[in-house]
Amino acid sequence: MAQMDRLQIADNKIKPFLLKLVIVWCTLGMSDSFAQTLTIVTHANVSQTAFSQSEIRQIFSARKQFWDDGSKITVFVLDPNTAVHKQFCQQNLNMFPYQLERLWNQITFSGQGDPPLIKHSQDEIIEAVLSTPGAIGYAEESVLEKLRGTQRNNAE
Amino acid sequence: MKKLIIFALMVLFASVAAAQQTSWHGYVSQGVTQSSGSHFVTDNEAITTELTELGINGRYQFNSSLALVGQFVYLDGGNRYEQGSRLDYLFLDWAVLENDVMSSHLHVGRYKNHHWLYSATRDVPHTRETAILPQSVYFDSFRDIALGSDGVFLQSEYRSGVGQWQFNWSLGRSDVSEEQTKAFLGPLANGSSKQDYVHQVSLYWQPDSLNWRLGVSYLASDFYYEAAPVDSFIDGSTQIERLVLSLQYFSEKWELSAELLQERRENRGGISPTFRQERAGEGGYVQGRYLLSSSLSSLLRLDFYDVDKNDPDGHKLNHATGGRVPAYFGYMDTTAVGLRWDITSNWRLQGEHHWVEGGGRIQGVVDPSTINSTEKYWRMWSIQLMHWF
Numbered sequence: 001m002a003q004m005d006r007l008q009i010a011d012n013k014i015k016p017f018l019l020k021l022v023i024v025w026c027t028l029g030m031s032d033s034f035a036q037t038l039t040i041v042t043h044a045n046v047s048q049t050a051f052s053q054s055e056i057r058q059i060f061s062a063r064k065q066f067w068d069d070g071s072k073i074t075v076f077v078l079d080p081n082t083a084v085h086k087q088f089c090q091q092n093l094n095m096f097p098y099q100l101e102r103l104w105n106q107i108t109f110s111g112q113g114d115p116p117l118i119k120h121s122q123d124e125i126i127e128a129v130l131s132t133p134g135a136i137g138y139a140e141e142s143v144l145e146k147l148r149g150t151q152r153n154n155a156e
Numbered sequence: 157m158k159k160l161i162i163f164a165l166m167v168l169f170a171s172v173a174a175a176q177q178t179s180w181h182g183y184v185s186q187g188v189t190q191s192s193g194s195h196f197v198t199d200n201e202a203i204t205t206e207l208t209e210l211g212i213n214g215r216y217q218f219n220s221s222l223a224l225v226g227q228f229v230y231l232d233g234g235n236r237y238e239q240g241s242r243l244d245y246l247f248l249d250w251a252v253l254e255n256d257v258m259s260s261h262l263h264v265g266r267y268k269n270h271h272w273l274y275s276a277t278r279d280v281p282h283t284r285e286t287a288i289l290p291q292s293v294y295f296d297s298f299r300d301i302a303l304g305s306d307g308v309f310l311q312s313e314y315r316s317g318v319g320q321w322q323f324n325w326s327l328g329r330s331d332v333s334e335e336q337t338k339a340f341l342g343p344l345a346n347g348s349s350k351q352d353y354v355h356q357v358s359l360y361w362q363p364d365s366l367n368w369r370l371g372v373s374y375l376a377s378d379f380y381y382e383a384a385p386v387d388s389f390i391d392g393s394t395q396i397e398r399l400v401l402s403l404q405y406f407s408e409k410w411e412l413s414a415e416l417l418q419e420r421r422e423n424r425g426g427i428s429p430t431f432r433q434e435r436a437g438e439g440g441y442v443q444g445r446y447l448l449s450s451s452l453s454s455l456l457r458l459d460f461y462d463v464d465k466n467d468p469d470g471h472k473l474n475h476a477t478g479g480r481v482p483a484y485f486g487y488m489d490t491t492a493v494g495l496r497w498d499i500t501s502n503w504r505l506q507g508e509h510h511w512v513e514g515g516g517r518i519q520g521v522v523d524p525s526t527i528n529s530t531e532k533y534w535r536m537w538s539i540q541l542m543h544w545f
Contacts, residue, residue, distance in 0.1 A: 072220075081450045096407075098411075102283065105282060109183070111268065114215065
C-alpha cells in the first residue's frame with residue numbers, strides 16, 4: 001500500500017485531451033496500440049497535479065527543468081523506438097520521436113540542459129518515478145490499473 | 157585568460173564529480189575519410205583516419221536559475237580545420253525569466269552560436285546530418301569563428317496563440333589563430349588577424365503543429381589583419397554581413413531542411429593601401445532525409461554557393477586575375493548522399509559521399525598551391541562511427 005501512496009497519478013488537464021485524440025487517431029486508422037490512454041505520473045513530492053499540454057511539452061522537451069518550488073525535474077521516457085513513446089510524442093508533444101531526440105541532443109550538447117532518462121519498460125518508468133523525488137513520466141492507463149490491482153490484492 | 161578558463165573548467169569538472177546538482181555527457185567518434193581531386197580534407201588522394209571528434213561537457217546547477225556549463229572537445233577534421241583540443245563553450249546560464257508563456261536565458265562567457273540550424277552543435281557528430289556540413293552556410297575555413305564567441309547571448313522563447321517564437325541575440329568576439337588566418341587568407345599570410353566583434357540576431361517561428369520551423373538571422377562582424385614584417389599582405393580589414401533564411405519540415409517518414417544565405421563582404425587594404433573590394437556571395441542548400449526504417453535513413457543534399465552573385469560562373473574572377481585563378485573558383489556546387497544506421501539509441505554508423513564542382517569554398521583567398529591541388533570536379537567521402545552518453 002505504501003508504494004501506491006507514493007505514486008501520484010496526475011489527474012491532469014491533458015487526460016480528456018488524450019481521450020479526444022485517441023478517437024481522432026482511431027478514425028485515421030492508426031494501429032490498435034494507439035488506442036491506449038496514456039497518463040502522466042509524478043513522484044509524491046511533486047505538488048502539481050494538473051498539467052496543460054504546453055507544460056507537458058516544455059517538460060518533456062527539456063525546456064522546463066525545474067518545478068515552481070525550485071526543485072529539479074527528472075524526466076523518464078521509454079526507448080524512442082517503442083510504440084508507446086511514439087504515441088506519447090505525437091499525441092502530447094506534437095512531435096515525432098526523432099524530432100524530440102534531436103532537440104534533446106541539441107540542448108544537451110550546447111549546454112542548455114539535460115535530456116530525459118530512458119527506461120526499457122513502463123514498469124521501470126513507474127518504479128523510477130516512485131523512487132526519484134521531482135520525477136515525472138508516463139504510462140498506459142492499463143499498466144497503472146494493473147499496478148493498482150496488484151497493490152489492492154497485496155493489501156487484502 | 158587561458159589560466160582563468162582552465163581554472164573555471166577545473167572547478168566545473170570537480171563540481172561535476174562531487175556534487176548532486178551536476179551532470180555530464182560526452183561523445184566519441186572516429187571515421188575514415190578522403191578527398192579526391194582536392195586537398196580539402198586529405199592530401200594527395202590519401203584515405204586517412206583524420207576524422208576524430210571527442211567531447212565532454214558538464215553542468216553545475218547552483219540553483220534553479222543559475223548554472224555553470226562547459227564543453228571541451230578534441231577535433232581532427234583533416235585539412236578542413238586546425239587539429240587539436242578546444243574549449244567549445246564555458247558560460248554562466250542565467251534563467252532570467254520563466255513562466256507559462258515565456259522564458260529567457262542569458263549566457264555570459266564563451267557562448268554557442270544558436271542562430272543557424274546546425275551552428276550550436278556543429279562539432280557534435282550525432283546532431284548533424286553529415287560529417288561535412290553544406291559549405292555554403294557552414295564554411296569550414298570560417299568555422300572556429302562561427303561556432304561561438306566570448307561575450308553574451310540571450311535566448312527568449314514565447315508561446316503565443318499562433319505558435320512558438322524564439323528570439324536569439326548575441327554580441328562577442330573570437331580569437332583568430334594563426335592557423336585560421338592561413339586557412340582564410342592562404343599559407344602566404346604571415347601576420348595575425350583579429351575579430352573586433354560579431355553581432356548576431358535571429359528569430360524562429362514554429363506553428364503549434366511543430367512540423368514547420370522557419371527562421372531568419374543576421375550577422376555583422378569586423379576583422380582586421382596586421383601584416384608581419386615579411387609578408388605577402390599588408391594591413392587590411394574586412395567587414396562581413398550575413399543574412400540567412402532557414403526552414404525545416406518534419407514528417408513521419410521524411411524531413412526537409414534548407415538554408416539560404418547572402419553574404420556581403422567588404423575588403424580594404426591587404427593587397428595595396430588603396431585596395432577596396434565589395435562583393436556579395438550567395439548560396440544555400442536543401443536536403444531531405446528519408447526514414448527507411450526506425451534505425452535506417454538516407455539523405456540527399458544539394459548545396460550551391462557563388463562567391464560573387466554578379467559572377468556566378470567565375471569568368472570575371474578568371475579575367476580579373478589574368479587567368480591565374482580558374483573560373484571554377486568563383487563557385488562551389490555539391491551533391492551529397494548519405495546513409496545512417498542507428499545501431500542502438502547511442503551508437504550510430506554514418507556514411508556520405510559528396511560530388512563537388514568548383515572550389516569557391518575551399519579557402520577564403522585562393523593561393524597558388526590551392527589552385528594546383530584543386531580540380532574543377534572533385535569528390536570527398538567519409539564513414540564515421542559515433543557513440544554518445
